[in-house]
Amino acid sequence: MNAYGKIATGFVFAFGSFNVNGFDLLLDPVGWGLCVSGLDGLGRSMGEAAYRARSAAVLMVFVSIFELLGFFTRSDEDEGRISYVFGVLASVAAFVTVWMVAGAIVERLRPQGDLAGAALLDVLRWAVLGLGTLAVLAGSGYVVLGQVALIAWFAAIAALVIVLYAWARA
Numbered sequence: 001m002n003a004y005g006k007i008a009t010g011f012v013f014a015f016g017s018f019n020v021n022g023f024d025l026l027l028d029p030v031g032w033g034l035c036v037s038g039l040d041g042l043g044r045s046m047g048e049a050a051y052r053a054r055s056a057a058v059l060m061v062f063v064s065i066f067e068l069l070g071f072f073t074r075s076d077e078d079e080g081r082i083s084y085v086f087g088v089l090a091s092v093a094a095f096v097t098v099w100m101v102a103g104a105i106v107e108r109l110r111p112q113g114d115l116a117g118a119a120l121l122d123v124l125r126w127a128v129l130g131l132g133t134l135a136v137l138a139g140s141g142y143v144v145l146g147q148v149a150l151i152a153w154f155a156a157i158a159a160l161v162i163v164l165y166a167w168a169r170a
Helices: 003-015 028-041 050-068 082-110 115-139 148-170
Strands: none
Touching: 003 028, 003 050, 003 082, 003 115, 003 148, 028 050, 028 082, 050 082, 082 148, 115 148
């Protein structure tokens, strides 16, 4: 699997959910680890954006391990608790990490002359960040959009994954 395929699969693991008896079989730390591996596979000459994106993905490995262990439990009963706040921050950090990873790929595509691909990925990364943050706010009761923001975010992350898989096959 090439670098784009690893990153796309990493996003599927990080944001996908396949639960059996309340346990998510798509482990988020594995997904973020695949993103780190994919960024490493893109080459060392990618520049500062790739280094920052890789650092953010490594950080998300540890954040998702803490989430897996139950440190960031989010429920309606604990809205005022610190665990709820950390859960929201972890979600926003995940969206920012996707934005950074996609930005590193955009930085690689532009010098190669793939301006259309870079523009598409640039739009998708902003959509994932903006709609994801809006979905978190809607889930917390701050925005009256309900499930619309969540569905729009899911469509944006799905489109991003599909584009990355298409590039992996090319």
